[in-house]
Amino acid sequence: MDLFEYQGKQFFSEYGMPISPGQIAFTVEEAVSAAEQLGTPVMVKAQVHTGGRGKAGGVKFAATIEDVQEHASNILGLDIKGHVVGRVWIEKASDIAEEYYASFTLDRSAKKHLGMLSKEGGVEIETVAEENPEAIAKIWVDPVDGLSEDECKEWVSAAALPDQAFDGAVDILMKLYEAYTTGDADLVEINPLILTPEGKVHVLDAKVTLDGNSVFRHTEYAQYDETQTRDERETAAHAKGLQYVGLEGSVGVIANGAGLAMSTVDVINQVGGKPANFLDIGGGGNADVMAGALEVINNDPNVKAIFINIFGGITRGEEVANGILEAMQRVDIESPIVIRLDGTNADEGRAILEPNLSDSLLMEATMLDAAKTAVELAR
Numbered sequence: 001m002d003l004f005e006y007q008g009k010q011f012f013s014e015y016g017m018p019i020s021p022g023q024i025a026f027t028v029e030e031a032v033s034a035a036e037q038l039g040t041p042v043m044v045k046a047q048v049h050t051g052g053r054g055k056a057g058g059v060k061f062a063a064t065i066e067d068v069q070e071h072a073s074n075i076l077g078l079d080i081k082g083h084v085v086g087r088v089w090i091e092k093a094s095d096i097a098e099e100y101y102a103s104f105t106l107d108r109s110a111k112k113h114l115g116m117l118s119k120e121g122g123v124e125i126e127t128v129a130e131e132n133p134e135a136i137a138k139i140w141v142d143p144v145d146g147l148s149e150d151e152c153k154e155w156v157s158a159a160a161l162p163d164q165a166f167d168g169a170v171d172i173l174m175k176l177y178e179a180y181t182t183g184d185a186d187l188v189e190i191n192p193l194i195l196t197p198e199g200k201v202h203v204l205d206a207k208v209t210l211d212g213n214s215v216f217r218h219t220e221y222a223q224y225d226e227t228q229t230r231d232e233r234e235t236a237a238h239a240k241g242l243q244y245v246g247l248e249g250s251v252g253v254i255a256n257g258a259g260l261a262m263s264t265v266d267v268i269n270q271v272g273g274k275p276a277n278f279l280d281i282g283g284g285g286n287a288d289v290m291a292g293a294l295e296v297i298n299n300d301p302n303v304k305a306i307f308i309n310i311f312g313g314i315t316r317g318e319e320v321a322n323g324i325l326e327a328m329q330r331v332d333i334e335s336p337i338v339i340r341l342d343g344t345n346a347d348e349g350r351a352i353l354e355p356n357l358s359d360s361l362l363m364e365a366t367m368l369d370a371a372k373t374a375v376e377l378a379r
Contacts (some may be wrong), residue, residue: 001209001210001211001212001221001224002049002164002208002209003206003207003209003210003224004025004047004048004049004087004089005045005047005176005206005207006022006047006087006089007208007224008188008206008207008208009172009203009206011179011183011206011349012175012176012179012188012190012203012206012208013210013228014059014179015175015176015179015182015183016175016178017172017175017176017177017203018172018200018201018203019042019202019203019206020092020093020094020202020203020204021038021091021092022034022038022042022089022090022092023037023038023089024047024087024088024089024090025087025088025089025090025328026073026076026086026087027076028069028072028073028074028076028171031044031068031069031072031088031090032065032068032069032072032089034061034091034247034374035065035248036065036070038091038092040062040063040064040065040068040088040092040093041063041064041092042060042062042068042091042092042174043059043060043061043062043089043090043091043093044059044060044061044062044068044071044072044075044087044089044090045058045086045088045090045091046058046059046075046078046080047057047085047086047087047088047089048080048081048083048085049083050080050081050082050083051081051124052080052081056078056081056321057074057075057078057212057213058075060074060075060079061093062147063239064296068090068295069240070378072088072090075088076088076316084338085205085254088132089159089367091199093304094196094204094205095192095196095197096192096194096195096196096201096204096318097194097196097197098119098121098162098165098194098195099120099122099192099193099194099195099204100117100119100120100121100159100165100168100169100190100192100193100194101116101117101120101121101122101125101128101136101162101189101190101191101192101193102115102116102117102118102121102172102173102176102185102189102190102191102193103115103116103188103189103190103191103207104116104177104180104185104187104188105126105186105188106140106175106186107140110140112140112141112143112267113140113141113143113147113177113180113181114138114140114141115138115139115140115141115147115155115173115177115379116137116138116155116205117136117137117138117139117158117159117161117169117173117300118134118135118136118137118159119135119160119161119162120132121191121192121193121194122192125191125215126368136159137156137158137159137160138261139151139155139158141177144306146177146181147173147174147177149170149174149299152173152177153166153170155173155349156170156173157168159315162195164195164199165195165201167225168195168199168201169201171201172190172193172201172203172289172295176190177186180357181220181242182280183210184210184211184214184217184218185208185209185210185211185353186209186210186211187193187207187208187209188206188207188208189206189207189208190204190205190206190207191205191207191258192204192205192279202275210224210306214379216370232259233246233277233296233299233300235277237292237293237348239349240292240293240304241292242279242281242289242292242293242296243258243261243278243279243280243282244277244278244279244280244296245277245278246276246277246300247265247274247275247276247277247278247308248274248276248302249272249273249275249302249378250273250274250276250302250303250304250337250378251268251275251278251303251304251305251306251307251374251375251378252275252277252279252303252304252305252306252307253265253268253275253277253278253307253309254275254279254281254293254294254297254299254306254307254308254309254317255279255280255281255309256280256281256282256292256309256310256311256312256320257282257311258280260280260309260311261278261279261280261309262278263367264307264309264367265269265278267367267371268307268369268371268374268375269369270371270379271369271371271372271375273374273375274374276297276302276303276330277297277300278304279293279296279297280332281293281338286304286323287322287323287326287327287330287333289323290320290323290324290326290330291326291327291330291361293327293332294306294328294333295331298331298332298334298335303378304335304377304378304379305335305336305337305338305374305375305378306333306335306336306337306338306374306378307338307340307342307370307371307374308324308337308338308339308340308372309367310339310340310341310342310343311342311343312341312342312343312344312345312346312349313343313344314344314350315343315344316344316345316349317341317343317345317346317347317348317349317350318345318348318352319345319349320341320346320349320351321350321352321353324337324339324353325352325353325356333360333378336359336360336361336362336377337360337361337362338362338363338364338370338373338374338377339353339354339361339363339364339370340363340364340365340366340367340370341363342367345351362377
């Protein structure tokens with residue numbers, strides 16, 4: 001669950017990190033009103049779930065109210081990497097002496113949290129990693145032990161931040177780790193973390209990705225779900241409780257389990273096709289779940305064939321087969337369906353499907369064969 005910059009800053013402020021005052025605006029008039037209340041100069045910043053805002057003209061300094069009006073007019077409606085700007089963050093401008101970078105994420109291979117800190121902030125960390133990797137100080141934190149203040153101080157020293165930024169950086173980094181762990185985040189990033197001419201360390205930008213599976217622990221996260229960027233297909237799938245990501249191909253994908261869904265997408269590409277989506281129906285294969293999945297995919301005009309790839313564990317093969325057949329009676333499917341069914345009670349499931357096979361409902365024994373058939377039908 002990706003947050004807009006202003007939401008990330010509000011998230012950080014709940015953990016005591018210093019942020020600049022600002023207001024969100026959806027219109028030019030609201031932007032002007034916000035700037036008048038904050039007092040110029042201000043920054044006018046596009047709010048989109050993608051990077052490269054500055055290069056695209058989505059971040060502008062406004063010295064006067066007239067500048068705010070001009071920049072807000074230009075930025076609202078701006079297309080940044082396929083994301084149309086619908087809101088801008090009006091923030092009190094900050095004086096900057098130095099810019100740093102700080103983040104926490106999960107290092108799955110090490111099974112630890114990874115912190116990265118650099119005195120070269122304000123640019124993409126990938127660029128720093130490529131051009132000057134020694135400028136990034138890394139720390140691996142055991143989730144059980146957590147991050148101690150002494151470890152944090154050693155980390156800041158390793159990053160060679162100046163003495164005047166030392167205490168402020170340690171304070172913010174300890175709070176950033178707390179936000180990352182307590183807030184169930186997948187990523188927290190400050191770029192830049194700034195040092196002001198007065199010697200204050202301050203959050204100037206925020207990038208936050210929250211674990212969507214943690215919402216049951218954080219009911220307040222519902223507000224963030226409402227602002228997620230989704231196309232029409234993803235909105236429809238989300239309303240049905242389905243894990244769906246829209247792609248640009250012609251082979252619709254239904255699978256049970258994220259790993260199998262990803263493998264299905266990969267094998268479609270492997271045999272020369274292009275998947276239209278990633279869709280994980282989870283552990284269920286009943287008629288309601290299958291009908292919802294088929295309805296979402298059926299409404300995608302680019303889909304020319306549908307590949308249902310099920311490996312039964314807890315979900316039994318006969319339940320899946322009956323679910324597919326009943327769902328097909330509920331939804332007027334326009335594209336042919338190719339099924340691969342394996343796992344628990346797969347023989348029973350295939351026996352149920354067998355009498356119903358036709359030119360529009362096919363079954364293959366392996367995932368590779370099913371992918372080949374679906375791709376061929378989609379051409």
